[in-house]
Amino acid sequence: MALNQDKSKLSEVEHIKEKSKYLEGTIQDSLKDEVTGNLYAQDQQLIKFHGSYVQSDRELDKERKAQKLEPLYSFMIRVRVPGGVATPEQWLVIDELATKYGMPTLKLTTRQAFELHNIYKHDLKQTIKEINASALDSIAACGDVNRNVMNSVNPYTSAIHEDVQQVALRVSEHLTPRTTAYYKIWVNEEQVVGPEEEAPIDEPIYGKTYLPRKFKITFAIPPYNDTDVFAHDIGLIAIEENEKLIGFNIVIGGGMGMTFGDDSTYPRIGNVIGFAPSENIPDICEKIVTVQRDYGNRENRKNSRFKYTIDRLGLDFIRKEINDRLGYELAPARPFEFTTNGDSYGWIKGRNGKWFNTLYIEGGRVKDTDLFQLRKGLRAIAQILEGGDFRLTGNQNVVIGNVSEALKPEVDKLLVQYGIVAHQEVSSLHKHSIACVALNLCPLANSEAERYLPSLINRIHGLLEKNSIGEEPITIRMTGCPNGCGRPYLGEIGFVGRAPGKYNLYLGASFNGDRLNVLYKEALDEAEILQTLDPLIASFAKEKHADEHFGDYVVRKQIVQHIN
Template structure:
């Protein structure tokens, strides 16, 4: 990554490396993410990668070591090692996927991923259930269609999001292209990935060229970037470490309002941790996007907490140093000041289902994929479509699929495939369409409770409450995560649920429908009966007392059901 020449690339670490966190020392000693991963892959005694450090380093390569938690206790009793397997996350800027790439993803999922793929909340794919011996075949297979998994995880800039659908106009296409440029720009430059997974020979280079921006310790924690195109906030731009809000004019794209410091993660027993919405700091012309990305990431690289990983996200750096101080440092690194922010507004954050036509005469079909899980027969249907489709596929931040860029004369062909596989009907409730769940059990090692497997049945019970109150057609956002880390962005939903233990959740109400306000805890560590009882009361009041056009989250705050949370620092204050 090439930073602007005016950036001081020296580290501002206040203590020697050996006095910093264990992960910082591990990264520094990793030989730029090589570690002993290659040797661990050769170990046939275990289904795991034996070194705990290598397990962490593989995240930078887009790979998480996991085990089947449904089998964990039984295997322990049998004195067997856990049923190790791996999750592989693809780097897919803006969720854009060609038919050729889709077919390769499908092929790898059938051969190595237990015939399933998952669409994530950051517009990409995850393979689950991949065994150690299949890691290289999957990654090399992806490489055949110019896909990779670099920096899909780890302490670096993660996959870059972009509002869909970029083919709907030249304006969208320009922003999507910028998202792709930023993604390619911010990934680590080490050759470790190519050596380990593609078998490339190592070429000797100086340390400053091995990783010119990140250095040997990379970032203090993960860093997320997204591009939003008003009036849609489908990417939840305020949940990003760095968000670019596109501003258009008579001639097309003019530039971006910049927001910084969003992040969803928190820890239940650590009140000093909290979700935070990104803060608006100004406007930049479109040609300054790469320079701005460099400048913002430089501030986090140099000033982020490298001792306490719970305090290492950019949001804490901003709150510790102060927003104005951080803004001034970004401007210094960027070489110019931000302009005044431009007016904009968000009016939606969901997906439009069925067919739509755009100004360029192309047609786009959005398919609802519940919680992003692609199993048979949906995989079969989309494989058949990929074989005849001449446009692209778009993954949405709401975990759905858009069959994009279809010529009018080919619509019937797409419909025929969907009908043949029983996927033509879109009979799903408004609540279900506005829901998101993380993976959780049985694969995620952080999960404390069910999410993807449980949410569909819970929604069925909430749908009955909505029907009783005449609210079935009312769009309400609902997000569930199996732990407090917030991968499904639950803390900005009108109804949010985060796992505490099997069958137990924190219930949050009052988030902004367009992702513009945090919610507030309503019930702590409760089961389904209390969740439904609480929602029955709140939704009943909403049906009786709401104003014309008032969203449920707005009503919950106005009616005093929950307090308004204006800043992340106040998120954990007691409900009054």
């Protein structure tokens, strides 16, 4: 039943991968071409596997075109942080690289990675080389492979967090591509991290053409679904008994992306298919990946994610195929409960006796402003954080983690000194929000997200205050296009950019991330958004049940028809 026996029907990207010599392509020649700031067309696809995308400053495109210049091309580099935990030394390296080579800010992504923006072609190799010297890397941060493996970093869960983290790291290592092209191009074959085999080698899991499309894996530790475990190709839900990790429930087939006007594309919540002990998880993930490798659609990339493979062939077929490849059946899923997909802010003492401080980072953008110096402050903390760590959350925030009792007052002093504490006093709406980069850097964006959402939330917060529910927690997600990088379809209120200043409005996701929202109205400007939300918030304030969340309310009142 595998697809794509007729090579003439394969997408162009499939041909590029097949001819690429395991992702090497002609990237090195592209980098040497001084005529353009871009890469050759085929290498623009291949460099994604190396963790980078071509971008341009879209706000300068018209001016440069009038001057008969090509767009001001630059590159985004995405740095993998498996499980979301980075050392203070690694934080300092990424911070320094942003100043040396790119936009002087750090972007914390919704999948626990760092992003560096505005890296020009002549600095690309050196930047990636220095990333690798820190024992981080960018291989497989993008492209048709398994990407950065996520894990809950919520400090409440530290009793089993380290055990779950170790499984996440094993999965990450097991599914990292074995190609040596990455090290040959970027690190001059000095393998600081990565496979020890010498080139040429094949890809024992992925094969010559890798996967049909990107693949994402996340771990979550109940009751916190801070990684949105149902939104990924594979989700692993930790099952704990007597404060011991006994294994994981396995979720498959989640995915957020869609295309406007194409009903064959849609967001999807994953299905729980069973339970397995911890030691089996890397092999189970491999077998699921190979099912997608063999049965995924390689003809139409819009329908190539694992969610579409499952819906095309049927969940029963996919489950049987997984069991057959494993040689045994997965055990029945164990009970679990999620209460939220948000973060817990402020200082919390973990069960290991260390302290953890979750900071709200607006839009995941670590930068200094006239009001406060977030970037300088975190840099100063990293310089004294002996034995501690930085934990990137799935909500674009950061946890200053594993702080000793003796060091905590020093961290507090720096948080005050750089104005960071004062700017943690934002509304609950802000603290439950996510926005993608969107304009001006993302070539796919139809409208603003990161730069606009905070001001829109201020106005929505005004509606809540008017109804005396100003600190009601409501998850709000905004993206500049329908591809779903900010997981907008899991927002109790979701905004998806349709055109400049226009957004589709989605309502009705659950507060804990296990139910999608539903399209409510299309192409609204700000005034129309507020006019639409005003009466809904007013009725919610008057009619909500005790402890009822906004998403549950709009479903109960049939304001939207839940279709999950």
